[in-house]
Amino acid sequence: MSPCYNRDVSDLLHLPANTSPDAICDAIDEHGGVIVDNLLDTETLTTLEAELRPYLEACDSGTNAFAGFRTKRIGALIARSPTSRRLATHPLVTSASSQYLAPYCDHHQLHFSQAVAIGQGEGAQMLHRDRGVWGSTLTRAVETQFSTIWALTDFTHENGPTRIVPGSHRWEKDRQPADDDEIVSAEMRAGSVLLYNGTVLHGGGENTTIHERVGVLLHYTLNWLRQEENQYLSCPPEIAKGLDPELRALMGYTLGGPVPGFYSTPGAPGQGVELAPPERLFERATASGTGPDAV
Numbered sequence: 330m331s332p333c334y335n336r337d338v339s340d341l342l343h344l345p346a347n348t349s350p351d352a353i354c355d356a357i358d359e360h361g362g363v364i365v366d367n368l369l370d371t372e373t374l375t376t377l378e379a380e381l382r383p384y385l386e387a388c389d390s391g392t393n394a395f396a397g398f399r400t401k402r403i404g405a406l407i408a409r410s411p412t413s414r415r416l417a418t419h420p421l422v423t424s425a426s427s428q429y430l431a432p433y434c435d436h437h438q439l440h441f442s443q444a445v446a447i448g449q450g451e452g453a454q455m456l457h458r459d460r461g462v463w464g465s466t467l468t469r470a471v472e473t474q475f476s477t478i479w480a481l482t483d484f485t486h487e488n489g490p491t492r493i494v495p496g497s498h499r500w501e502k503d504r505q506p507a508d509d510d511e512i513v514s515a516e517m518r519a520g521s522v523l524l525y526n527g528t529v530l531h532g533g534g535e536n537t538t539i540h541e542r543v544g545v546l547l548h549y550t551l552n553w554l555r556q557e558e559n560q561y562l563s564c565p566p567e568i569a570k571g572l573d574p575e576l577r578a579l580m581g582y583t584l585g586g587p588v589p590g591f592y593s594t595p596g597a598p599g600q601g602v603e604l605a606p607p608e609r610l611f612e613r614a615t616a617s618g619t620g621p622d623a624v
């Protein structure tokens with residue numbers, strides 16, 4: 330355990346790994362965010378790190394204050410990292426997410442995948458609400474998101490833990506914390522996960538250590554909203570065909586409600602399918618050879 334790991338009464342609520350989706354949803358309703366401790370074992374963390382490290386090494390730091398000048402970010406985690414698929418479909422998390430977003434959609438979908446490595450000397454990111462990615466026209470009556478940040482390293486007070494403002498999901502849009510006492514650091518051990526909604530104020534923390542803080546961000550949204558990360562480009566059909574159908578559907582390779590999301594094959598006349606649900610793309614060719622099997 331890091332000597333900087335310092336929990337006190339002002340922390341976010343922590344729940345144990347055997348908690349329930351109900352308890353998670355209640356905590357997020359009340360505080361805007363919650364931590365579930367120790368969901369991943371050491372072997373999973375080691376494998377994840379090995380899968381993500383080459384991409385993090387190869388990428389440059391950000392080029393603006395929001396992304397962080399000493400922070401590296403990589404996407405397409407589902408395509409690049411088999412272990413991140415297990416995180417994206419973790420039963421506790423997906424149950425809590427679909428339950429939390431159920432009042433606003435008939436299914437949730439994966440919205441965003443990113444590994445964020447906050448480096449030595451990075452300053453605190455501006456506090457923001459994730460729902461801002463769609464601009465400011467979406468009514469607050471609709472909660473847009475269920476977000477997760479999995480700690481790949483310990484998140485300590487000093488190494489750039491996510492900062493979050495409990496209760497701010499109920500604040501007026503322009504209200505900011507009056508002072509630092511209203512901001513909490515999401516300190517947690519590697520293998521734990523921070524879960525929060527799209528309306529609570531939060532941001533990456535300042536890293537005053539010589540060590541990187543690495544988090545794996547996997548966010549979910551309503552199946553009728555445009556995803557922040559384009560899943561069909563980050564994980565195109567050639568790769569998606571090798572994934573579990575449940576994960577593919579979560580990524581958007583399914584109808585986004587009763588109708589949206591059908592496709593037709595862009596090939597020669599009479600070939601392929603018309604107005605078909607995305608799942609058809611991954612079906613095997615029929616015995617007559619007329620099946621889509623386009624990927």
Ligand SMILES: O=C(O)CCC(=O)C(=O)O
Binds near residue numbers: 492532544
């Ligand atoms: O990495 C973090 O702790 C939070 C990052 C974040 O909120 C963002 O980049 O939008």
